[in-house]
Amino acid sequence: xxxxxxxxxxxxxxxxxxxxxxxxxxxxxxxxxxxxxxxxxxxxxxxxxxxxxxxxxxxxxxxxxxxxxxxxxxxxxxxxxxxxxxxxxxxxxxxxxxxxxxxxxxxxxxxxxxxxxxxxxxxxxxxxxxxxxxxxxxxxxxxxxxxxxxxxxxxxxxxxxxxxxxxxxxxxxxxxxxxxxxxxxxxxxxxxxxxxxxxxxxxxxxxxxxxxxxxxxxxxxxxxxxxxxxxxxxxxxxxxxxxxxxxxxxxxxxxxxxxxxxxxxxxxxxxxxxxxxxxxxxxxxxxxxxxxxxxxxxxxxxxxxxxxxxxxxxxxxxxxxxxxxxxxxxxxxxxxxxxxxxxxxxxxxx
Amino acid sequence: xxxxxxxxxxxxxxxxxxxxxxxxxxxxxxxxxxxxxxxxxxxxxxxxxxxxxxxxxxxxxxxxxxxxxxxxxxxxxxxxxxxxxxxxxxxxxxxxxxxxxxxxxxxxxxxxxxxxxxxxxxxxxxxxxxxxxxxxxxxxxxxxxxxxxxxxxxxxxxxxxxxxxxxxxxxxxxxxxxxxxxxxxxxxxxxxxxxxxxxxxxxxxxxxxxxxxxxxxxxxxxxxxxxxxxxxxxxxxxxxxxxxxxxxxxxxxxxxxxxxxxxxxxxxxxxxxxxxxxxxxxxxxxxxxxxxxxxxxxxxxxxxxxxxxxxxxxxxxxxxxxxxxxxxxxxxxxxxxxxxxxxxx
Numbered sequence: 162x163x164x165x166x167x168x169x170x171x172x173x174x175x176x177x178x179x180x181x182x183x184x185x186x187x188x189x190x191x192x193x194x195x196x197x198x199x200x201x202x203x204x205x206x207x208x209x210x211x212x213x214x215x216x217x218x219x220x221x222x223x224x225x226x227x228x229x230x231x232x233x234x235x236x237x238x239x240x241x242x243x244x245x246x247x248x249x250x251x252x253x254x255x256x257x258x259x260x261x262x263x264x265x266x267x268x269x270x271x272x273x274x275x276x277x278x279x280x281x282x283x284x285x286x287x288x289x290x291x292x293x294x295x296x297x298x299x300x301x302x303x304x305x306x307x308x309x310x311x312x313x314x315x316x317x318x319x320x321x322x323x324x325x326x327x328x329x330x331x332x333x334x335x336x337x338x339x340x341x342x343x344x345x346x347x348x349x350x351x352x353x354x355x356x357x358x359x360x361x362x363x364x365x366x367x368x369x370x371x372x373x374x375x376x377x378x379x380x381x382x383x384x385x386x387x388x389x390x391x392x393x394x395x396x397x398x399x400x401x402x403x404x405x406x407x408x409x410x411x412x413x414x415x416x417x418x419x420x421x422x423x424x425x426x427x428x429x430x431x432x433x434x435x436x437x438x439x440x441x442x443x444x445x446x447x448x449x450x451x452x453x454x455x456x457x458x459x460x461x462x463x464x465x466x467x468x469x470x471x472x473x474x475x476x477x478x479x480x481x482x483x484x485x486x487x488x489x490x491x492x493x494x495x496x497x498x499x500x501x502x503x504x505x506x507x508x509x510x511x
Numbered sequence: 512x513x514x515x516x517x518x519x520x521x522x523x524x525x526x527x528x529x530x531x532x533x534x535x536x537x538x539x540x541x542x543x544x545x546x547x548x549x550x551x552x553x554x555x556x557x558x559x560x561x562x563x564x565x566x567x568x569x570x571x572x573x574x575x576x577x578x579x580x581x582x583x584x585x586x587x588x589x590x591x592x593x594x595x596x597x598x599x600x601x602x603x604x605x606x607x608x609x610x611x612x613x614x615x616x617x618x619x620x621x622x623x624x625x626x627x628x629x630x631x632x633x634x635x636x637x638x639x640x641x642x643x644x645x646x647x648x649x650x651x652x653x654x655x656x657x658x659x660x661x662x663x664x665x666x667x668x669x670x671x672x673x674x675x676x677x678x679x680x681x682x683x684x685x686x687x688x689x690x691x692x693x694x695x696x697x698x699x700x701x702x703x704x705x706x707x708x709x710x711x712x713x714x715x716x717x718x719x720x721x722x723x724x725x726x727x728x729x730x731x732x733x734x735x736x737x738x739x740x741x742x743x744x745x746x747x748x749x750x751x752x753x754x755x756x757x758x759x760x761x762x763x764x765x766x767x768x769x770x771x772x773x774x775x776x777x778x779x780x781x782x783x784x785x786x787x788x789x790x791x792x793x794x795x796x797x798x799x800x801x802x803x804x805x806x807x808x809x810x811x812x813x814x815x816x817x818x819x820x821x822x823x824x825x826x827x828x829x830x831x832x833x834x835x836x837x838x839x840x841x842x843x844x845x846x847x848x849x850x851x852x853x854x855x856x
Binding site: 193194195196197223225226228229232233234295296297350354355358363365366368477481482483484 | 632644645646647648650651652653654655656658659661670672673674675677678681682683753780
């Protein structure tokens with residue numbers, strides 16, 4: 162009832178979040194290591210959009226600047242938004258599905274699987290590109306999906322998918338794969354730096370091709386996950402209760418698992434393991450707007466996007482020309498922010 | 512949902528597990544030798560000068576081409592780089608970005624530093640590199656910065672990622688990746704190719720000849736002398752003990768300098784403290800940086816070595832041994848001078 166009353170407010174708030182995201186992305190596009198002035202970057206961006214071309218004259222700007230903006234910065238900004246949204250929405254889904262506040266997108270070992278795949282590619286020297294996708298990314302994707310499949314098979318009991326079994330299997334498989342990664346690193350010390358850098362997460366080599374792949378996956382995936390928000394609400398009261406409400410709990414779990422794994426596999430294989438977002442953004446939304454999944458899910462996506470765009474902007478502009486791996490920035494800056502939120506809402510949480 | 516049989520279930524689980532185990536076995540088998548292969552792709556390797564534009568060699572190779580008489584590079588110039596790509600430079604490059612300390616050193620040695628507009632954080636020799644703008648680190652350089660510099664050619668070396676190459680090419684830049692095997696020949700080749708690229712063939716030949724002379728001189732002086740056992744300290748302490756095995760270039764350099772590599776019973780870089788104590792080498796080589804010599808004197812196990820007790824530790828700038836560039840010959844000579852001082856009087 163409260164939700165229905167507030168529905169209009171939430172709608173407006175969501176719209177504001179999207180607009181904020183849009184402006185943040187534009188701002189992020191004007192910041193970077195190259196020497197391009199604010200007005201120049203704006204002109205380049207406006208002149209690149211077909212309908213707005215007549216409003217800006219970008220002819221006098223160096224072609225390298227235009228190249229940087231369109232081929233280096235903007236794909237990166239878009240990718241951050243998409244991955245931030247994907248990680249957060251899956252985090253929210255898993256927290257609902259497992260009824261566990263500590264759940265994050267990587268709880269089922271998917272990050273270890275992706276790392277193992279990527280490490281295998283790096284170590285075997287298959288660094289080539291196949292139709293625009295790096296081999297490392299492909300291997301990481303395969304590793305992530307295989308891991309999910311394995312965890313699913315281990316945890317499955319007949320037709321049911323016990324959540325505790327899933328978590329335990331995920332933890333065990335995750336540990337096993339991390340050890341594999343460590344062994345590979347140990348025997349290939351010369352590649353260690355590269356493997357660690359991949360694991361820490363980086364958006365530095367973002368391409369429009371990656372954006373094109375991630376855009377439908379994240380957007381459609383998020384839309385579908387939103388459809389299941391009601392079911393997740395019911396499941397949060399317990400699976401038996403949910404069943405009695407008419408929800409096909411096992412089917413929903415399997416479907417959500419499959420869809421979430423797909424989204425995460427795409428995100429991690431593109432940009433490495435970016436931690437903290439999937440865990441914290443949903444909680445931040447809950448602290449601010451309550452636990453109704455119909456609110457948490459969409460807003461997690463929106464704020465996840467904002468958060469990662471922010472972190473990536475910091476990552477590449479704090480100590481130019483060096484770049485801090487974005488996974489480091491998310492934890493370093495996200496954690497204190499979250500502690501602040503907790504502090505402000507102590508009464509609510511306790 | 513169709514109920515699968517229990518056997519079907521186990522079969523699939525087992526096959527997935529087997530897939531993982533096979534992967535694990537395959538990787539471990541491949542690491543048995545543990546040899547340290549530079550370069551992160553399958554195409555790496557020595558690209559000998561098969562193109563017409565081979566650099567001049569004092570030894571008078573079979574390919575004496577008309578170009579050797581006039582040492583200038585003819586543009587447009589096509590080179591096959593270490594990623595097996597054919598790259599063409601339309602004209603002599605005036606702005607070069609280096610993504611490798613070795614390349615930076617070579618460019619300076621060739622006297623072409625005025626063309627250098629970008630270098631990595633790790634390029635610190637010679638000192639003048641500090642005046643050139645940095646573009647970040649070797650593995651993930653700042654792509655924006657490089658594009659902004661509008662270089663005519665970007666020269667990279669080992670540890671260069673394909674993804675970065677893709678982005679630079681998307682931005683319309685010309686990229687050449689050059690690295691050879693880790694050896695003097697590999698260094699000569701790298702120097703020669705960069706000399707070709709930057710129209711500095713004469714300088715390149717000069718450097719290569721000097722290096723060859725130094726190397727030959729060192730080998731002559733230490734010939735027939737008794738070989739002290741030498742241990743090259745790469746790492747020690749809690750992270751493990753690492754040295755240069757017999758298949759590494761440094762290991763070979765030790766032999767060339769008239770020493771016996773104490774770690775010539777292993778390939779690769781891993782060693783064990785126990786074995787080292789057993790070998791009790793005559794000489795240790797460590798890095799001048801990070802006060803390694805002081806740390807060795809108090810390190811567990813190392814402090815009991817004769818070499819440490821007698822102070823027979825050669826502190827040197829490791830870049831002279833590890834960067835495939837002009838200073839390799841100097842590094843070799845430094846080792847030889849330390850272990851056979853009487854031969855260099």
